[in-house]
Amino acid sequence: MFSLNKMEPTMSLSTKYHGILDYKQALAPDIIHLGIRLVEPDHLDFTAGQYIRLDSQPYDQKPVVSRPFSLASAPQQKNRIELIIRRTAQGVCTPWIFDHLALGQDLTFSGPLGKFKLTSGNGPILMIAGGSGMSAIWSILQDMRARKIHRPTTCFFGARTRNDLYFTRPIAEFVQACPWFTFIPALSENADNQWQGQTGLVTDVVDRLVPEASSYEAYLCGAPGMINACKPVLLAKNIRPEHVFYDPFIEQKQDRVAP
Ligand SMILES: Cc1cc2nc3c(=O)[nH]c(=O)nc-3n(C[C@H](O)[C@H](O)[C@H](O)COP(=O)(O)OP(=O)(O)OC[C@H]3O[C@@H](n4cnc5c(N)ncnc54)[C@H](O)[C@@H]3O)c2cc1C
Numbered sequence: 410m411f412s413l414n415k416m417e418p419t420m421s422l423s424t425k426y427h428g429i430l431d432y433k434q435a436l437a438p439d440i441i442h443l444g445i446r447l448v449e450p451d452h453l454d455f456t457a458g459q460y461i462r463l464d465s466q467p468y469d470q471k472p473v474v475s476r477p478f479s480l481a482s483a484p485q486q487k488n489r490i491e492l493i494i495r496r497t498a499q500g501v502c503t504p505w506i507f508d509h510l511a512l513g514q515d516l517t518f519s520g521p522l523g524k525f526k527l528t529s530g531n532g533p534i535l536m537i538a539g540g541s542g543m544s545a546i547w548s549i550l551q552d553m554r555a556r557k558i559h560r561p562t563t564c565f566f567g568a569r570t571r572n573d574l575y576f577t578r579p580i581a582e583f584v585q586a587c588p589w590f591t592f593i594p595a596l597s598e599n600a601d602n603q604w605q606g607q608t609g610l611v612t613d614v615v616d617r618l619v620p621e622a623s624s625y626e627a628y629l630c631g632a633p634g635m636i637n638a639c640k641p642v643l644l645a646k647n648i649r650p651e652h653v654f655y656d657p658f659i660e661q662k663q664d665r666v667a668p
Contacts (some may be wrong), residue, residue, distance in 0.1 A: 423462070423520050423522055424450065424519065424520070425517060425518075425519050426447055426450060426461075426517065427447075427448045427515060428446055428490070428515075428517075429445065429448060429513060429514070429516065430443060430510060431444050431445065431446045431513075432491070432512075433510070433512055437573045437574070437575050439496045440493060440494065440573070440575060442481075442492070442493055443493075443494065443510075444490075445489065445516055446488065446489050447487075447489065448515075453487055453520070453521060454484070454521070455484050455521035456526045457480070457484050457527065457545070457548040457551070457552035458479070458524075458526035458527065459521040459522060459545075460480060460520065460521070460525075461477070461478060461480060461490070461492075461518045461520030461521060461522065462475040462476060462478075462518060462520060462522065463475065463476055463478055463502065463516065463517075464516070464517045464518060465501060465505045466509070466510075472501060474501045475502075476501075476503070478492045478493075478544070479492070479493075479542075479544040479630070479656065480520075480544070480548050481543075481548055482551070483555055484548070485555045492544065493544035493547070494506055527549050527553065530652075531560060532624045532625060533560060533562070533624060534560050534561070534563070534625065534628065535563055535565070535615070535619060535625050535627040536549075536562060536563070536564040536627075536629075537565045537567070537611060537615060537628070537630075537631075537635070537639055538629075538630050538631055539566075539567040539611060539631030539635040540573070540631055541631070541658070542630035542632070542656075543575075543576065545630045545656055546628065550583065554587055559587075560589065562591070563619075564590070564591070564593065565593045565595060565614060565615055566592065567595050567610065567611025568595070569597050570596060570598050571596060571604060574596070580592050593606070593607055593618065594607065595607040595609060595611045595614040596608055597610050611635065611639075612638040612639050615642055615643070616642045616645075619643075621646060622643065622647060623649065625646075625652065626653075627639075627652065627654065627655075628655070630655065632658055632659075633657040633658065633659045640653060640655075
């Protein structure tokens with residue numbers, strides 16, 4: 410039995426933060442980008458890859474809940490955080506974020522939590538992000554750049570259609586500025602004839618393009634289905650099980666408690 414590195418959520422030792430929403434912008438039809446300026450405490454110390462638990466507020470007689478979202482911003486920026494959030498159909502917190510949360514509104518969250526982070530190794534890196542899973546990956550990438558960690562890194566980003574691909578401009582700028590970084594977006598549906606990039610499920614694209622990978626570390630972030638599909642593909646490339654790190658966007662039932 411392989412033992413891979415699922416980064417277990419940590420529930421203890423988190424602080425409650427108050428902040429103000431200062432940015433809210435759609436990135437894709439069901440993905441939104443938030444900026445939150447911290448008020449009290451006025452800064453958050455975290456490691457790239459960690460997450461917070463954002464508290465919803467009452468609406469439409471829904472319960473108040475607290476849900477985990479990965480930090481998308483660089484840890485060097487301590488007085489403001491960013492999140493990338495996908496709407497969950499039938500959810501409580503994400504419909505509140507999309508439909509009710511307004512610029513200037515006060516928010517509370519707790520954190521930082523989680524152990525998903527870059528190791529201190531120096532080998533090449535594969536990153537695989539699906540949908541809003543680019544959040545933690547983007548934080549790690551910005552942190553690598555800030556700390557001048559120039560490990561050869563290839564990032565695969567899986568999206569359904571061209572409309573679901575986001576951050577294309579900042580990522581293109583990142584590619585220009587960081588010769589150690591390669592970005593491979595893949596569309597699983599509706600790749601029109603102007604699309605010059607990869608097509609198919611991101612898992613299949615990884616399978617097609619990644620050679621023997623025994624010297625690599627892999628960092629996976631996104632829906633559990635994508636992560637489960639990627640693991641055997643990576644292992645078949647001889648990547649060491651202990652070098653596969655992942656953060657599936659799903660909580661254990663016992664973690665799903667209101668604050
Ligand atoms: C460590 C961690 C980090 C995360 N980071 C992010 C992030 O950066 N961006 C982001 O968009 N999401 C992220 N998630 C997922 C996010 O926390 C959930 O999608 C959240 O439950 C949505 O809240 P909700 O109240 O809207 O929906 P809920 O009320 O929690 O869920 C409604 C229904 O959808 C199901 N469901 C919830 N989440 C998922 C899922 N991910 N996949 C499939 N079914 C699901 C539930 O079981 C339930 O049946 C993360 C999850 C974890 C555990």
